[in-house]
Amino acid sequence: xxxxxxxxxxLDATSVSVAHLSGLLQRHPIACVRAxxxxxxxxxxxxxxxxxxxxxLAHAAGVPLEVTDAPxxxxxxxxxxxxxxxSALETVDDTIGRLAHxxxxxxxxxxxGVSAWPTRHDAMQLGExxxxxxxxxxxxxxxxxxxxxxxxxxxxxxxWLERLECWAKVFEIPAVAGxxxxxxxxxxxxxxxxxxxxxx
Numbered sequence: 001x002x003x004x005x006x007x008x009x010x011l012d013a014t015s016v017s018v019a020h021l022s023g024l025l026q027r028h029p030i031a032c033v034r035a036x037x038x039x040x041x042x043x044x045x046x047x048x049x050x051x052x053x054x055x056x057l058a059h060a061a062g063v064p065l066e067v068t069d070a071p072x073x074x075x076x077x078x079x080x081x082x083x084x085x086x087s088a089l090e091t092v093d094d095t096i097g098r099l100a101h102x103x104x105x106x107x108x109x110x111x112x113g114v115s116a117w118p119t120r121h122d123a124m125q126l127g128e129x130x131x132x133x134x135x136x137x138x139x140x141x142x143x144x145x146x147x148x149x150x151x152x153x154x155x156x157x158x159x160w161l162e163r164l165e166c167w168a169k170v171f172e173i174p175a176v177a178g179x180x181x182x183x184x185x186x187x188x189x190x191x192x193x194x195x196x197x198x199x200x
Contacts, residue, residue, distance in 0.1 A: 005189070006031035008176050008196040013037050013050045013067075018057055025061040031196060032111070033058045033065040034083050037073075051077040066111055071102045074110065081111030081132065092122045099129040113176065116163065123163060127173050135198070136164040137179035158188075165192035 007028055011021065013035035024030065035054055037047040051067060055078045058065040064080035067073045071082040082102055086095045095114065102112055113133045116123045126134060138160045160179075168175045169192075176196040177189030189197050 005177065005194050005197045008032050008034065008178075008198045010034045010036060010178075010198055010200050011054075013047060013054060016054070018053055021054055021057055025058065025063060030061075030063055033063055034068060034113075035065060035079075036068040037070060048073055048076055051079060055079050064111060066113065071105055074106055081106065081113070083113045083115075083135070085115045086117065092117050092125055096125060096129045099126070099131060103130050115178065116167075120163065120166065123167060124171075127167075127171055131173065133174040133176050133196070134167060135176040135178040136160050136167065136194075138181075138185065161188055161192060164189065164194055168193035168195070 007030045009024065009028075009030045009032070011033065014037060021033070033054070035051055037051070047070075051065075051073055055065045059078070066081045066083050067077065067079050068083045069085055073079065074082055084095065084099060084102065090098075095117070099112065099114060103110070106112065111132045112130075113135060114126050114129070114131050116126060116134045116136050123134060123136075138158065164175055164177055167173075174195040175192075176198055177186075177192065177194045178198040180186050180189060180198055180200075186197055
């Protein structure tokens, strides 16, 4: 029997309390925490304060903490890395370029994850960009895929599970099953062999 995936906790850094995170860390075997922050720069200082408090708490429990799309917050807060979500306005090459810049900025030891693009080829390109893990989410769609990209797929299986399972079985870079919202999704994701399952 394969090992069960570990928990990857994502939370809103601007609304979660230190007490709430402390309780979660005490009750559950969390492997990694990711803090998300809304984008307005006017509140950046408050985000930094919140992240620093959460980082200290996570580190006290022996758990790494990442920020999201905010590599400039990693060093000021003591965070362990950055998760890159990508943008609807950028190409996969744009994302790869951004990943390279962030890796150069944060160094070889930083955790740098990325939300996977829909096609296998895109995911493989991202995997070659010196990332720590790829996250696959239910939002993946068949729209716009070429016929070649769909050859051999089981059509009744949700695409994100196909991508997730393919990656987990073939590649060494860890896979995170992201966007889990139901027990059935969690069960299905765990069966793929993914190393982590996201909880929100």
